[in-house]
Amino acid sequence: MNFELLVLGTGSATPVLEHNPSAYLLTIENEHFLIDCGEGTQFRLLEHKVRTYRIRHIFISHLHGDHYFGLIGLLSSWNLNQRKDDLTIYAPKELAEILTIQFKYSHTFLHFKINFVETDTTAANVILDNSLLSVETIPLIHRINCCGFLFKTKESKRKLLADKLPENFPIPYIKQLKEGFDVEDALTGKVYKNEDYTAEGAPPKSFAYCSDTAYNEAIIPQLQQVNTIFHEATFLETELKRAIQTNHSTAQQAATIALKANARQLIIGHYSSRYKTLENHLSEAKAVFENTQLAQEGLTFKL
Numbered sequence: 445m446n447f448e449l450l451v452l453g454t455g456s457a458t459p460v461l462e463h464n465p466s467a468y469l470l471t472i473e474n475e476h477f478l479i480d481c482g483e484g485t486q487f488r489l490l491e492h493k494v495r496t497y498r499i500r501h502i503f504i505s506h507l508h509g510d511h512y513f514g515l516i517g518l519l520s521s522w523n524l525n526q527r528k529d530d531l532t533i534y535a536p537k538e539l540a541e542i543l544t545i546q547f548k549y550s551h552t553f554l555h556f557k558i559n560f561v562e563t564d565t566t567a568a569n570v571i572l573d574n575s576l577l578s579v580e581t582i583p584l585i586h587r588i589n590c591c592g593f594l595f596k597t598k599e600s601k602r603k604l605l606a607d608k609l610p611e612n613f614p615i616p617y618i619k620q621l622k623e624g625f626d627v628e629d630a631l632t633g634k635v636y637k638n639e640d641y642t643a644e645g646a647p648p649k650s651f652a653y654c655s656d657t658a659y660n661e662a663i664i665p666q667l668q669q670v671n672t673i674f675h676e677a678t679f680l681e682t683e684l685k686r687a688i689q690t691n692h693s694t695a696q697q698a699a700t701i702a703l704k705a706n707a708r709q710l711i712i713g714h715y716s717s718r719y720k721t722l723e724n725h726l727s728e729a730k731a732v733f734e735n736t737q738l739a740q741e742g743l744t745f746k747l
């Protein structure tokens with residue numbers, strides 16, 4: 445199953461030339477899910493030739509500008525380009541009001557429908573559930589209401605071993621085999637045992653996005669065994685005091701969350717503008733959780 449993360453922006457609130465503000469594109473099969481939409485995100489999507497009509501769901505963690513100031517630009521451009529497909533935006537409820545006012549005073553009349561799903565940032569709730577995946581909110585601790593998002597794919601159907609099937613095997617029987625049933629041929633009475641003709645499907649995969657947040661052990665039970673965690677690492681331990689004051693985390697704290705959650709992989713990002721290089725973030729996190737990667741603009745992670 446195709447499950448990957450394209451990094452569009454890893455910066456934090458203060459603009460710097462080296463980083464774009466927060467934005468990540470999660471792709472599952474052919475569906476794109478945009479997570480946060482900092483200023484300029486539409487240019488990064490253009491740069492990476494993302495087929496944006498495949499973005500039908502946008503998740504906004506919170507209403508600090510570095511996580512959503514790119515949204516009005518992106519939506520307005522989609523409107524100019526005659527987008528027709530419905531869009532669902534998952535965000536704190538005030539975002540609907542903000543966008544409505546922006547559309548009102550720019551006389552923007554949308555050609556496509558936006559459904560707003562209000563996130564409750566105080567509880568873990570399922571906000572999307574379909575045949576491909578489910579998405580839950582992750583309550584985070586920050587200066588304003590903020591939640592992360594936990595994406596979990598569904599169990600795949602069994603994989604057909606096509607070369608083991610007899611020639612001209614009826615198509616309806618193939619469907620039954622993929623769904624895990626044995627098949628009895630109505631004409632001959634021969635039984636085709638499922639285990640002889642199929643193999644296990646791909647295991648479910650999961651990705652947790654945790655930004656912005658203070659160090660918060662309360663999220664660990666929800667994140668148990670998650671394949672990949674993205675966790676903000678705005679600061680290094682040398683600025684722990686600043687991290688506590690601003691409800692952000694250090695690289696060491698991000699790694700501690702990944703370790704305690706028994707995650708397979710950690711990706712860190714949301715770097716403070718004060719750091720000119722990121723080696724110290726990486727070494728500080730790796731000292732606690734070895735399988736740590738640095739989010740950097742343009743990188744794609746196979747999850």
Ligand SMILES: [Zn+2]
Binds near residue numbers: 456466508656714
């Ligand atoms: Zn931020």
Ligand SMILES: [Zn+2]
Binds near residue numbers: 506508586656
């Ligand atoms: Zn913030």
